[in-house]
Each structure stands twice: as structure tokens, then as C-alpha cells.
Amino acid sequence: MSVITVLAAGMLLHYITYDGRKQESGLSRLTGLTGFSSPSLSVAYYEPRLFLYDEKTNPAYPQMQPIDKMDLIYEK
Amino acid sequence: MKNSAFLHFLTLLLFKQKSKHLGAILISMIIIFLLSSVLFISSSLQQSLLGTLDEQPDFTVSRVEAGRAVNTPVEWIDRITEINGVSKVTGRIYGRYYFAPREKSFLIVGIDFFDEQNSRTLKELVDGIDLKVFLSTPNMLVGEGVRKYLNAHYYKESFSFKTPQGSFKKVNIYKTLPEQTKLIANDMILMPIDLAREIFGISEDEVTDITFNVPNDAEWDNIVAKLHLLFYDVRVVEKREVRKAYENLYNYKGGLFLILYLITIVTFMLILYQRYSMVYSSERKEIGILRAVGWSIKDVLKLKFYETVVVVLVSFVLGVVLAYLYVFIWNAPLLSQIFLGGANLPNKVQFVPVIHFGILGSIFLFYAVPFLAAVLIPAWKIAVTPPKEAML
Amino acid sequence: MVTLENVHKIYNEGTPQAFDALRSIDLHIDRGETVILSGVSGSGKSTLLSLIAALDKPSSGKIVVNGELISKLPDLHASAYRARQIGVVFQHFNLLEDLNVEENVIVPLVHAGLPLATILQMAQKSMRSAAIEHKAGQPVNRLSGGEKQRCAIARALVHDPELILCDEPTANLDRANSLKFIAMLEMLHGMGKTMIVATHDPLFEALSFVSRVIHMEDGEIVNSEQQ
Numbered sequence: 154m155s156v157i158t159v160l161a162a163g164m165l166l167h168y169i170t171y172d173g174r175k176q177e178s179g180l181s182r183l184t185g186l187t188g189f190s191s192p193s194l195s196v197a198y199y200e201p202r203l204f205l206y207d208e209k210t211n212p213a214y215p216q217m218q219p220i221d222k223m224d225l226i227y228e229k
Numbered sequence: 230m231k232n233s234a235f236l237h238f239l240t241l242l243l244f245k246q247k248s249k250h251l252g253a254i255l256i257s258m259i260i261i262f263l264l265s266s267v268l269f270i271s272s273s274l275q276q277s278l279l280g281t282l283d284e285q286p287d288f289t290v291s292r293v294e295a296g297r298a299v300n301t302p303v304e305w306i307d308r309i310t311e312i313n314g315v316s317k318v319t320g321r322i323y324g325r326y327y328f329a330p331r332e333k334s335f336l337i338v339g340i341d342f343f344d345e346q347n348s349r350t351l352k353e354l355v356d357g358i359d360l361k362v363f364l365s366t367p368n369m370l371v372g373e374g375v376r377k378y379l380n381a382h383y384y385k386e387s388f389s390f391k392t393p394q395g396s397f398k399k400v401n402i403y404k405t406l407p408e409q410t411k412l413i414a415n416d417m418i419l420m421p422i423d424l425a426r427e428i429f430g431i432s433e434d435e436v437t438d439i440t441f442n443v444p445n446d447a448e449w450d451n452i453v454a455k456l457h458l459l460f461y462d463v464r465v466v467e468k469r470e471v472r473k474a475y476e477n478l479y480n481y482k483g484g485l486f487l488i489l490y491l492i493t494i495v496t497f498m499l500i501l502y503q504r505y506s507m508v509y510s511s512e513r514k515e516i517g518i519l520r521a522v523g524w525s526i527k528d529v530l531k532l533k534f535y536e537t538v539v540v541v542l543v544s545f546v547l548g549v550v551l552a553y554l555y556v557f558i559w560n561a562p563l564l565s566q567i568f569l570g571g572a573n574l575p576n577k578v579q580f581v582p583v584i585h586f587g588i589l590g591s592i593f594l595f596y597a598v599p600f601l602a603a604v605l606i607p608a609w610k611i612a613v614t615p616p617k618e619a620m621l
Numbered sequence: 622m623v624t625l626e627n628v629h630k631i632y633n634e635g636t637p638q639a640f641d642a643l644r645s646i647d648l649h650i651d652r653g654e655t656v657i658l659s660g661v662s663g664s665g666k667s668t669l670l671s672l673i674a675a676l677d678k679p680s681s682g683k684i685v686v687n688g689e690l691i692s693k694l695p696d697l698h699a700s701a702y703r704a705r706q707i708g709v710v711f712q713h714f715n716l717l718e719d720l721n722v723e724e725n726v727i728v729p730l731v732h733a734g735l736p737l738a739t740i741l742q743m744a745q746k747s748m749r750s751a752a753i754e755h756k757a758g759q760p761v762n763r764l765s766g767g768e769k770q771r772c773a774i775a776r777a778l779v780h781d782p783e784l785i786l787c788d789e790p791t792a793n794l795d796r797a798n799s800l801k802f803i804a805m806l807e808m809l810h811g812m813g814k815t816m817i818v819a820t821h822d823p824l825f826e827a828l829s830f831v832s833r834v835i836h837m838e839d840g841e842i843v844n845s846e847q848q
Binding site: 233234235237238241242245246511514515517518519520521522523524525526527528613615616617620 | 671674676677696697699700701702703704705709711713715716717718719720724727728729730731732733735736737740776780
Binding site: 154157160161163164167168171173175176177179180181182183184185186187188189190191192193 | 413471
């Protein structure tokens, strides 16, 4: 039990003390420079469509792809 | 302490019967580990992406022809600037450069480095960059994935882009973008805006799209309406749509995992229930003996409850801690590929620790309650049997 | 000390498989007596002991132990009765095989509300009485039959009960260990314990410390011999 407590405490300590600001600021600066916040293609979030299921398109922009497909960013 | 005898006995039983509990702990731990890993990865990625949204322009506007986005006239910039409430109207030059032989794409983004704001941001982003040297010859900054890819294909110092006119434009690799930007910039190339124009064949009177901000978000709908009145062939992408997309990001994959988890946990609980209910199990005899020497049903259930709570807590904590180590220390080899995929260029992202304690708590409840029920219900059934029968 | 009045026990009552395990049992045992219940298998000896130990309830009749009516006790009270007033030695020892001797002996006292140190002291004393203290740390699954029986006795004695019930205690022992067990019973008799031993072992016939031998057949008391 003491080993588990130590592990859990270690995990919490790491979580509390981790400085994510370097990554955050790096990403923010890049976005500020390029205007892009979308993940790179190699992050491959393009979700496959379920069989027979299709998201409703945005009614204001019927020609646009559904927003959660992110084609709207990558179309070009 | 009066209860120390009970605690002493509980500890004894747990240690002496550890082989009995080991199987349950291992399986539970693996289930919790997988689910927590998935949760950590998706939360971390979503948080990182949502965090960058503040810097993104509120609106992106492009021209469409037959439903497809095409280059946008520069004169739109002035007309958009005239709309009340908009600020920071900027034209962007970017595009995907498709490297046909290997079927990979790079995202080339042209930046006006003569802009003070941009040059300042660049100096903060890339350590040790000398803008004068960078801008003196055709140079580019590449993402980590691009650099590795070009290196692997022997483009160590430069790469020649084929322009729409048929000529080749050789651009030197100046530096690699910092590692912490890999999530967004893995396949990105930054270069001076004129160079990007040349590579994409975009003339001076065009831009790829136009971005601007509208500080008062109550005006956003009005602005969209005005844009449509101004231009019949406009497409507008709002930041709030992108935010929604990010919030939904990985929900599909996360949902699949959740269903798998639910099926696995139900199966596991059924197995546990069966195991504890077995007519000739040692469990039955043990409870019979305890009852025969003077333990009440309540005492027996108390023992089983605490025994199970310890097993549940140990397996849950171990599962979560292992998942944390796996995702945030070792960057989730294998599992991250399911989320990050291998599309385009390979990417290895450093996940920033994000823990949603509320969700972890829900996972714990969904796991602990069925587990306790699967153990306590059969234990109760045995405990209410006359001890003589139970000991047979 | 122990009084049974017109006790009946019917198993599977109300079904075609119902059978009378005990019929019209009237019995009185005084404090300090050692009583042998003898009879063949199925005569009802073990059933009678189970009822006195409140491990089961009679179908009808009264059982009073030390002035307490135990035949209709709810579970909590029946458990408390077993934990405080009686010690039971089973035929198959019924020890927790994963634990050692000392750990088995303390089981009845875990919920007694006593400090751990006191419980361990009581366990030591009980193991000494049962001549098993030298094996205190030995896992029970590595003990011989005789040693297991002594461990079971130590467990039955740990809370210093007045009434000790033994169900076929020598059925799984060889002659030498059976004689040792009988010697221990004699010692307990000397300590003033009331004992009821259900057995068909002939070694228990004609023991000087036994006050009565009660013969049972088909769930009834057929004979009661004063020794």
C-alpha cells in the first residue's frame, strides 16, 4: 500500500509541478504568427464516417463540410 | 484502537490470499489503464488545441467557386476593413504542397516577416534566429516532421519546389521549428510571403484567404450577415465553429473505447459474480467457518466489503498511475498512433499532463460499484445460508 | 445449563423430500457435565449439536442455554452467542487454510471489541492450553491431523467459553492423536467446562470424566446412561 501511495503521490506531484507553459506558449506563438491553430495532418483526426450516418451540414453554409470533419480547414 | 484487530485480520487475509485477488487486480488494472490512457491522451490533445484558439483570428473568409474555395481577391481586405467593428484584417498566403512521388503533403505558410509583430513573434518562437540572414536568401523554417522527411530523402540543406510555371525554386532549410510546436507544425513550412506566392503561383492581387478579428462577440452574427451582403461568393469560418470541432475532437474514437470498456467491464463483472457464487468454492467454506465461530452476517459482509474496496482501490490507482506514466512520461507509444494516426508525416507529440478528476471519479464509480456488487451479492447469499450448509 | 424441550428438526419441510432429523428431543445438561452423544451416522447427533450451537434453528421446541432462549435468536444475537458462550470443534477442523495457527485462533475475537494486544495474549494462552503454541506461526495446511485438531481446540477455547461442543472430533485422527484429544477433554473437564461430544468412536466409552452417554437413533434419544 505504501508503494501505491508513493506512486500516486509522485504522479500528483509531477502533475502539479509540470510546467506546460513552454509548450503552450510555443503553440500560441505559432498560431499568432500563422493564424493556424489546427492540428497538423499527421495528427490524423479525420474521423471516418459511420455507415449510413452523416452529420447535418451547417445550415448557413450548405456547401460546407460538417464542422467536425475539419475539411473546412484542410480543403485547400 | 478497537478496530485494529479487524484491520489486522483484513490485512492478513489480503496478503495470505493475494493469489486469489491477483487475477482480479491485474485484469482491472489493465482495463483501467487502457481507459485512463485514452482519456489522458484525448484530454491533453484537446486542451493543447483549445489553448491555442485564443491566438487564432475570429474569422476566416475565403472566396468560393462552385462550392470550392479559391484564391481571394486582395481588394476584399479594404472592403472588410470598412465594416464597423472589425480589426486586424490580414491576407494569408498558404497551401498544401503535394510531393507526388511519396504522396505526402507539406503545409506551406507565407509570413510577412517585415511586419514588426510577426518578426517579434518569430524571434520569441525560434531561438537564435537572425532575421537579416534568414531574409537575405530563400530560406524556410520547417517542422520536425518535414525536416526528418527531407533528411530521409537526402534533402539535407535545401528543397526545390516546383512552381506552377514549371520552374524549380530552391529554398534552403534555415532552422527547425521548436519541438513543442509539433502538434500543429509537424508538417508545416514557414517562409517569406513572397516566396510562398511564387511557389503557389498566387499573383499580387490575390491571397489565399483573409482573417480578421471582431472583439465584440455579440456582433459576430451581424458581421457574418454583412459579409454575405458584401460578397455573394464568400465562405466564412468562425472561430466558434473551430472551437466546437476541437471540443468534439476524438469523441468518436473516445466513444468507441468507452463502448469497448463497458462491454469489457460487464463481462468481467459477470465472471467475478460467477466466481464468487461457485457452490464448491473456498469462498463459501471460508464464510461458513467465520459464521460458525461467531461472525454475524454483518461482520462477514464488512470483511468482504473492505477486502473488495482495497482490491478496487489498488487496481484503480495502479491503473491510473501507470496510464499517467505511459502517456505523460513515455508519450504513449503505440496507443498514441491510434489517436494521432500515421497519416502524412509521422508525428510524436509530447502530451501535456491534463487530468479531469471528475471523469476519473466517474470511471471509478462505474468500476467500483459493479465490482462491489459482484462480490457482495454472492457473499451475502452465502452468509445467510446456515453455516453448517456453507461449510460442507 | 443446556435445556432442550420437545425439539424437532425437519429438513426440507413442506416438500416431498422432507425428513425428520430430530424428533421430540428432551434433554437437560448441567454445568460442568461432560456428555457423550453416541449413535451411528444419521442418528441426529450432529444436528442436535448444530441446534445447541445456534448454527441452525429447530422446526419446533425450545432450546435454552444459560437461561437464554437460543432457538429463535435473530442472526446478530445468534452470532454473539456463538462468539461468547460456546466453542465448537468440528469433525473436519474447518480451519482457514491460508492462515497460520495463531491467525486461525484469533478469528472468533476479531469482532469482540478488544485491543489487538489483548487478543494476541488470549490466543497465546489458548494455544498453550491446547499444546500447539510451538506451531503458532506454522501455516495450517502444513499441520498434521492431530495438530489441526489442537489448533481447532485452541480456537474454540480462545474466548474462554463455558460450553464446548465437539462434533466427531476424532473421526479424522489416528488412535494416538485420539487419545491425546481425550486427555485434553479431561483437562477441560477439570477446568469446569461443560462439554457435549457427538461421536461414534468407541474410545469415548467408559471414560471416567464423562457423566453421561446419550444414545441416539433415527433422531430420537433412545437411551441415557449415567457413568
